[in-house]
Amino acid sequence: MDSNEDRVQRLLNDQKRRLLEDSRGVHISQGEVRLPPEAEQDWLEYVSELDRQYSAHRQITVRAFAGYPAVKPFATLTPAELETELDALLEHLLANNIVVHFGRPVSDAEVYRFITEELFEERMDDIRINGMLHTFLYDDVHPDVESEVRSALDDFFMAFFMRDYALLWRMSAHGAAYSVHAGRMTPERLMLAFQRVFDRVMMFTGHCLGEASCEIDGNCAEARCVLSWTGIQRETRRVCGGSGEAVVGFQKNRYSAWDVVRVALPGLMETRASLSR
Numbered sequence: 001m002d003s004n005e006d007r008v009q010r011l012l013n014d015q016k017r018r019l020l021e022d023s024r025g026v027h028i029s030q031g032e033v034r035l036p037p038e039a040e041q042d043w044l045e046y047v048s049e050l051d052r053q054y055s056a057h058r059q060i061t062v063r064a065f066a067g068y069p070a071v072k073p074f075a076t077l078t079p080a081e082l083e084t085e086l087d088a089l090l091e092h093l094l095a096n097n098i099v100v101h102f103g104r105p106v107s108d109a110e111v112y113r114f115i116t117e118e119l120f121e122e123r124m125d126d127i128r129i130n131g132m133l134h135t136f137l138y139d140d141v142h143p144d145v146e147s148e149v150r151s152a153l154d155d156f157f158m159a160f161f162m163r164d165y166a167l168l169w170r171m172s173a174h175g176a177a178y179s180v181h182a183g184r185m186t187p188e189r190l191m192l193a194f195q196r197v198f199d200r201v202m203m204f205t206g207h208c209l210g211e212a213s214c215e216i217d218g219n220c221a222e223a224r225c226v227l228s229w230t231g232i233q234r235e236t237r238r239v240c241g242g243s244g245e246a247v248v249g250f251q252k253n254r255y256s257a258w259d260v261v262r263v264a265l266p267g268l269m270e271t272r273a274s275l276s277r
Contacts, residue, residue, distance in 0.1 A: 010037055063120035065134070066096045074113045086112045097128070102138040104147065114138060145221075149214045152258040153223045153248055160194070160265075161204050161229070168194060173251055173259035184249070184261045197268045202234040209246075219252040227266055242267020 034040065063069075069092050072085055086108050093100065093115070100115060119136060127134075152171075159167035172187035185193070210226030228243035244266030250258040263269055 010040075058126040059123045060126045061120065062098065062122050062124055062136075065124055065126060066093060066098060066120075071116050074109070074116055077112070082108055082112060089115060097132060098134050098136070100136045100138065104139070104144055106138060114141070145216055146214050149216065149221045149223055149250060149258055150212050152250055152260075153212055153225070156248055156260055156263075157207070157209060157227075161207050163198055163204075165191070165194075168260075171260045173253065173261045184251075185263070190260065190263065193263070193269055197265075200234060201231040201240065201268070202237070204229060204231040205239075206230045221250040221252075221258065223248050223250065229265075229267070240267075 069089070071089060072081070077085060089112065090100075100111075100119065102111065106114075118141060122136070124134060155167070156171055158164075159171065169187065169191060172190045173184075174187055207227065207229040212223050212225040214224075215222045224245055224247050226243070227246035228241070230239060230241040232238070233240045242265075246266060247262070247264040248260060249262030251261045253259050
């Protein structure tokens with residue numbers, strides 16, 4: 001049971017919560033189990049300060065937020081100097097609550113060049129709260145398109161062999177701008193083709209994928225890999241299977257995700273003409 005002091009603090013916390021909710025038109029959930037009064041007070045003060053600074057809508061460059069650190073131009077650094085300068089730069093950024101994440105292996109030279117020549121010129125919200133980190137992603141500026149396509153390919157095969165109709169439908173191209181030619185298939189045609197496969201193969205008992213290769217041309221991509229699969233025929237209940245080259249065509253949608261627009265699977269769906277560039 002809360003003490004008298006805790007009950008008073010609860011009342012103050014409730015008042016601050018209502019003021020925040022009224023000013024922003026939102027509901028701040030307390031959760032099923034309330035925090036201790038002092039912890040709840042700290043949290044509400046954090047939210048209040050975040051709201052105050054964010055409402056100011058003040059933006060500055062990352063360089064300014066980091067205090068205009070003195071950095072040597074990348075082109076002037078020797079290999080021996082690079083490690084020392086990069087370590088000092090990353091420590092300085094962390095001291096100013098800035099973290100940079102790289103989603104794939106990137107050389108120290110590229111890390112230093114990216115931060116000093118590109119990231120420093122990006123604009124960010126001028127919000128400074130103890131314990132709050134500002135995180136930047138290298139892939140947001142330099143996306144690894146081939147990895148995106150490979151990931152979309154893996155997602156497609158997972159959905160297909162698990163017979164996940166909902167995910168297959170979501171991954172098909174629904175945008176009105178998609179033209180249907182040279183093998184492109186509407187979502188309805190794709191789902192009909194999948195259903196014909198599932199009607200013929202009662203269940204899949206296994207599949208194996210080889211290394212994928214990707215061809216990318218702007219918003220169009222084509223992924224190829226060796227696919228082998230086994231299953232049980234619906235009519236005969238006999239083991240069936242196939243192997244060969246699988247081809248999946250993709251097109252980037254307005255949300256920068258890759259939609260499936262064409263599928264050819266050995267022994268399951270016939271190969272069509274290559275995706276038009």
